[in-house]
Amino acid sequence: MSEILLKIDGKEVKAKEGMTVLEAARSAGISIPTLCHHEKLEPYGACRLCIVEVESRGWTRIVVSCVYPVEKNIIVRTRSEKIDRIRKMILELQLAHAPDSFILQDLAKEYGADRNRFEKEPSFCIHCGLCVRYCAEVKKKNAVGFVDRGIRKEICFIPEIASKECWNCKECFPLCPTEALQAAYVLVEALISPTFLQTRGREIGSG
Amino acid sequence: MDKDRIDQIIDKHNCDPGYLIQVLLDIQAENNWLPREALERVAERLQVPMTRIQHIATFYKAFSLVPKGRHQIHICVGTACHVRGASRVLDTVEGLTGIKPGESDLDLKFSLETVNCLGCCALGPVVEIDGKTHGKMAPAQTADVLKNYD
Ligand code: SF4
Ligand code: FES
Ligand code: FES
Numbered sequence: 001m002s003e004i005l006l007k008i009d010g011k012e013v014k015a016k017e018g019m020t021v022l023e024a025a026r027s028a029g030i031s032i033p034t035l036c037h038h039e040k041l042e043p044y045g046a047c048r049l050c051i052v053e054v055e056s057r058g059w060t061r062i063v064v065s066c067v068y069p070v071e072k073n074i075i076v077r078t079r080s081e082k083i084d085r086i087r088k089m090i091l092e093l094q095l096a097h098a099p100d101s102f103i104l105q106d107l108a109k110e111y112g113a114d115r116n117r118f119e120k121e122p123s124f125c126i127h128c129g130l131c132v133r134y135c136a137e138v139k140k141k142n143a144v145g146f147v148d149r150g151i152r153k154e155i156c157f158i159p160e161i162a163s164k165e166c167w168n169c170k171e172c173f174p175l176c177p178t179e180a181l182q183a184a185y186v187l188v189e190a191l192i193s194p195t196f197l198q199t200r201g202r203e204i205g206s207g
Numbered sequence: 208m209d210k211d212r213i214d215q216i217i218d219k220h221n222c223d224p225g226y227l228i229q230v231l232l233d234i235q236a237e238n239n240w241l242p243r244e245a246l247e248r249v250a251e252r253l254q255v256p257m258t259r260i261q262h263i264a265t266f267y268k269a270f271s272l273v274p275k276g277r278h279q280i281h282i283c284v285g286t287a288c289h290v291r292g293a294s295r296v297l298d299t300v301e302g303l304t305g306i307k308p309g310e311s312d313l314d315l316k317f318s319l320e321t322v323n324c325l326g327c328c329a330l331g332p333v334v335e336i337d338g339k340t341h342g343k344m345a346p347a348q349t350a351d352v353l354k355n356y357d
Contacts, residue, residue: 136256145258147265158257 008076021065021076022050032065032078033087033107035094035177036128041137043067046129049090049107053077062086084111092117094126098178101126124180125155131172131181141165144172144181155181157188208238213245217252224253228263231270240271276311276318278356280304281335285324288331292346296332297321299346303353316357 004015008025015024020043025032035047045067052065055075062083065076077083091113095104099120108115127146132155135144143161146153157166166185173182216233220226230253234245241264250257264270282300284293301307304317311318325333330342334352341352 132258136258142256142258145256146262149266156258156261158261161257 004070004072006070006072006074006076009078015070017070019070021052021054021063021068021070024070025052025065025076025078030078033110034066035103035126036130037066038130038134038175041130041133044129044133046127047090047094049087051083051086053080053083087111088113096120097123097126098180101178103177123154124178124183126178127153128177130175130177131155134172134175139165139169139171141169144184155184157185159188159192162188163192208234208242208245210244210248212237213248214252217249222252224255227253227255227260228267231260231264235270239275239277240273274311274315276315278317278337280317280319281322281325282308282319283323283325283331283333283335284321285328285331287324287328288333291331293332295346296334296344296349299349300334300353303350317353 002017004017004019006013006015006021006024008021008028008030011028011030013024013028013030015027019027022032022034022037032050032052034050036044037050043066045064048064050065051062053076054061054063054068055077056071056073065078087107088111091104091108091111092115095101095108095113095115096118098104099115099122104126105115107113129146131144132146136142141161142158143165144155144157147156148154162185170185173185176182213234216230216237219233220230227249230249231241234249235241238245246257246260246264249255250260264272280300282293282297284297297308300319304312304319306312306317306319308319308321322335325335325340327333327340327342330340332344334341334344334349336352336356344352
């Protein structure tokens with residue numbers, strides 16, 4: 001595979017064809033914040049936090065680095081006034097949905113995002129799709145999926161599958177940038193069997 | 208809806224998962240809604256996960272996961288119809304049928320929805336029932352129109 005030379009934050013970086021800008025940056029030790037990216041999963045491009053500036057032939061554009069393939073001789077800037085401003089806005093919008101997410105709060109500190117800027121609408125889910133995609137792509141169980149769309153979009157477990165598969169897996173829990181996933185699962189369990197929670201409730205708390 | 212009919216629809220589309228939406232649309236068109244057993248059969252035959260079917264069935268307004276009435280009433284509340292009194296037409300239809308937008312009555316006779324412009328504003332206020340357009344509707348006329356459906 002041919003090698004591609006590009007510049008990221010002033011550093012010469014060698015990348016392989018087909019790599020994304022995010023992968024190239026990480027291979028060179030340059031960090032770009034991400035929320036919906038996961039090495040084991042197909043790129044998704046949902047959260048938009050990983051945006052960077054790409055300059056080629058004198059034009060500068062904003063692209064989503066986790067889905068944007070590397071190109072010859074492009075100049076990438078992972079931080080700039082504009083990028084920081086957009087990231088701050090994205091974080092403020094996400095914090096309206098998940099105000100207590102630690103990951104979001106840490107990022108908010110770095111980008112000066114105000115968690116109270118927008119009226120809170122706690123759905124506790126930022127639609128990163130990590131849980132849904134992990135279950136489908138890695139575990140191949142498809143126990144959890146999205147339903148509805150727009151402002152009503154939410155995750156939903158398929159009870160028949162969840163009752164068989166999830167208890168012994170739960171690998172998606174730590175992936176969630178908010179606590180929504182765990183809450184949703186606990187709810188499904190309660191619906192499957194009302195006594196389940198009483199007997200197993202304590203384990204959920206410690207798991 | 209019986210299983211054989213669902214299988215026929217699936218076979219018509221060569222059991223190709225790429226035709227998932229088309230299969231669901233056909234079931235919806237024939238049955239007026241998508242019962243759980245039908246979706247399970249589709250998942251099994253087309254080999255697509257239930258999560259995907261659920262996502263699609265809740266994404267598009269064309270699908271319904273609850274039983275729908277035999278007749279679909281769409282009342283336009285777009286700008287042109289609104290200024291010509293669509294809200295009063297809506298009020299009377301709600302009164303006559305006893306249901307609000309998004310609902311179906313207990314006998315499954317009517318389902319009511321509002322829409323935002325049917326593309327024939329000059330005819331406003333517009334009411335569409337089972338795809339047939341009734342233009343220039345006055346609230347007093349609605350009872351007469353609804354009488355034609357059973
Ligand atoms: S529940 Fe968590 S992991 Fe799943 S989509 Fe929402 S934020 Fe992402
Ligand atoms: S990490 Fe790139 S869009 Fe979320
Ligand atoms: S606004 Fe009702 S048809 Fe256009």
